[in-house]
Amino acid sequence: MDRLLPRAPEVPLPGVVVLPGWLPPDLRVELVRRCRTWGDESGGPRAPRMRNGAPMSVRMLGLGWHWYPYRYSRTRDDGDGGRALPFPPWLGRLARRAVVDAAALDPSVTDDPAAFDPDVALVNWYGPGAKMGMHTDGDEVVAAPVVSFSVGTTGVFRFGHAAGRGRPWVDLPLESGDVVVFGGPARLAYHGVPKLVPGTDDPAVGDLPGRLNVTVRQTGLDG
Numbered sequence: 135m136d137r138l139l140p141r142a143p144e145v146p147l148p149g150v151v152v153l154p155g156w157l158p159p160d161l162r163v164e165l166v167r168r169c170r171t172w173g174d175e176s177g178g179p180r181a182p183r184m185r186n187g188a189p190m191s192v193r194m195l196g197l198g199w200h201w202y203p204y205r206y207s208r209t210r211d212d213g214d215g216g217r218a219l220p221f222p223p224w225l226g227r228l229a230r231r232a233v234v235d236a237a238a239l240d241p242s243v244t245d246d247p248a249a250f251d252p253d254v255a256l257v258n259w260y261g262p263g264a265k266m267g268m269h270t271d272g273d274e275v276v277a278a279p280v281v282s283f284s285v286g287t288t289g290v291f292r293f294g295h296a297a298g299r300g301r302p303w304v305d306l307p308l309e310s311g312d313v314v315v316f317g318g319p320a321r322l323a324y325h326g327v328p329k330l331v332p333g334t335d336d337p338a339v340g341d342l343p344g345r346l347n348v349t350v351r352q353t354g355l356d357g
């Protein structure tokens with residue numbers, strides 16, 4: 135989709151910062167390339183099963199830690215049992231830069247951006263029709279912010295509040311290259327992705343089918 139004007143960074147809710155187009159096209163392409171490699175090295179992204187046994191429509195893989203509902207493990211306990219791939223330091227540095235930029239716009243995201251020391255990235259791949267229900271990111275034991283990189287088809291990121299899954303919420307269309315940082319008062323708010331927006335593929339990333347989202351987090355876990 136062509137845009138005539140650049141979009142401005144925004145703070146749609148206290149503690150939520152959207153940095154439009156923060157990832158330049160070359161980094162988007164590189165992220166897609168790396169995600170493919172990580173998929174090959176880990177047996178492919180898989181669809182975690184929720185507590186009711188139903189598979190998620192989003193396919194996932196973890197770097198640093200493996201996540202499955204609703205815990206982190208160093209091994210792919212709900213898959214082939216292999217060790218989670220290492221968390222890449224370059225991705226941590228990139229995410230820290232995003233936190234610094236976000237905190238300059240809304241200091242409530244974190245009072246110490248330089249201290250952000252992530253140890254896990256969760257790669258989410260949304261194929262046609264995939265979505266993610268409203269949930270909180272509550273398996274980390276420290277209050278550090280979450281950094282979310284989006285590449286490919288635009289996804290609608292629904293961001294609500296900590297009291298429950300229902301309204302009020304805001305719907306934020308996340309285009310390829312957009313980054314969201316949420317922390318502070320928004321860290322434990324419910325959020326999800328109810329849909330992708332058809333016809334919004336990013337030509338810069340070639341034949342990526344659907345949307346890639348990579349969230350980078352600090353678990354605070356040992357081991």
Ligand SMILES: O=C(O)CCC(=O)C(=O)O
Pocket residue numbers: 256258266271282284289291308325326327347349
């Ligand atoms: O795909 C997104 O933009 C959000 C992903 C998400 O909510 C999560 O990984 O917890």
